Amino acid sequence: MSTRPATVIAFLHGGSHAQLATLADPALAPYRIRPVHVRTGTFDALAEAEVIVVSDRLRTDLLTPWADTILATLDRGATVIVFGENAAGTWLPGLREQTRPTVFWWWRTGEDHRLRLCAPGHSAWEFFAHRAVVWHYHGVLEPPEGAVSLVDLHTEDGARDGSILYIDETSTAGRLLVTTMDPVYHHGSGFMPGATQMLYSTLYWATGGRGKTC
Template sequence: MIFRLIGGTPMRAQNDPSWRGALEDVDAYDLDDDAARARILSADALVIGGGADHLLLCRHREALSGFVRSGGRVLVNGQVVKPFIDGLAVWRKLEFRGAQDVRPHSVTAHPVWHGVDYRDLHYRTGVPGTHSYEKLEEIGVAGFYGRGYHLDLPEGASVVTGIGQYLLPLDYSYRLGDGEVLVHGGNDLESFSDDRYSIGEIGPNLVHWLEGGTRTPGKKLAGPETAERNSVAAVPPPPSAGQSVAVGRREPAPGAAPRIGLLHGGTFPALRTLADPALAPYRIESVYLPEADPSALAGLDVIIVGDRLHQGQLARFAPAVRAALQDPAKTVIILGENKVEQWLPGVGYTFRPTVFWAWRTGEDNGTRLRLPEDPMWEYFTPRAVSWHHHGLLHPPAGARSLVVMEEDGADSGALLYVDEVNQPARLLVTTMDPVYHHGSGFMPGASQLLYSLLRWVTATHVPSS
């Protein structure tokens, strides 16, 4: 039995009759429930998805470490910000300048990568068909597999994959008690299993490896009381992360900068964004959804609903966000992949596949900039709003669609719009996900959008009288 702890939408095709059927998706927040946690820790192996809440996982560090010590095997995906299993190393961003800087190389053989040609891990593309490595060098995007590395590896760790010319540790494994931890410092490893290439072996290899642990059922693990003691307070988060904003309105002094809050779920991109020194001048306040009080939003001037939020956690805050829209002194920014059509009044949504390779192929992805005389364009460059998106929005009448999708010669929906007429507050909604990509260290255009949004709300803020 293998459980895959996820923080949001399950992996596409998870229920296909293949190796994927061996992985059962479980909401990571189930760890906070005694009975659900006991079931999770009764598994033979665990996969921790890159979208899981790291602050949540830290609260259960002793339990997760105990699971491994008892013989369990765990695959850890993503960029570890706070070690939530004993021995985990913190991920570091690689300052890369080209595709060869992020090329993965085999360092030490590991059964999960048996039969894999590492060249097939270097590039990804959505262009239909099966492509040679030489073709992928022309049309593919490098960096999905990994764009960072780990130092301070635990004693006895084995580097499996190195990145770039110096073979910096990207993937590594280590023993902990009777079990083993395998770390992949990039997008979820299981998502790379593609039957068109040698990397199709990763999926079945991974399942076989996970099932090969020696965990002893019934061996004592850390109990609920241990998890409670091992709280986030005992493992301090990065600066500004994991601490909820104070409840109540703070009246700004004339000309004061706005109070900006970021709603997030403790994922690695959000934590890395909050800890980014480049954003320190904006004094972004952390609104960690599992612990914050929704009434805290009343004390903010600018509310940023971070992208890719856990829908269950977001639902608790949706009424407070809607209430904030009735305050003319507020600005509300809602970022992508948050199913706004289900909780934001007056907006519709249409799915469109993400085109992330257009800048490599020259393909026209349909993105168009509109209303060139709009004052918003003083703060946004074309590159900041045309890197990629996650579907089309259909805003209410009166909203200004600044970035749209053109299909068959007509605008079919908005990728970013501003609404200053359908509610007292100023509202900006987009299907782009800049916090995820900025925090992941991937796609410069995403960072530009995040910087642009912060410049805009700061420069145009009018303190309440």
């Protein structure tokens, strides 16, 4: 059986219960994820990473010092994933972010979640199912020019309000996926349909299926 090295994945986290539970998930073991603590880790820990996962819900004051290093990895061609509630609009160039009320339990109440899938021909849809990307959000994004929104939030009257998930493959030499969803928190906490699918699908997309070593 031929073997190939696993993609080097750095997981920037803050040591919360949900983040540690996610890192301990046996289903993620084949990815050989390298944890990097946002408080005690060093910038050099990201130097060899081909994929950087910025876990959701990090403290802004602890995350911001990492911004230049994360952006530098994009410039050298890495893939960066920024999950939700990380004030991405304050440190990712060209991005605007606004908070929005979250429709938590639309599948129980019958409310319209007002999320609409976009760019049906984009290659990312080979990795993401509907259930993985329509479940939750914490605000809307207005991506930089050239980025592709995969999921938009619409207002009650049907107008586009902004993106909750986009991929930028034009602004830098790398790939950037940004979302206002927070799958690590919900996966690690053991609730919210779709969060686990989102987390797994994003890692699979980022590695192109190269998590396993054989």
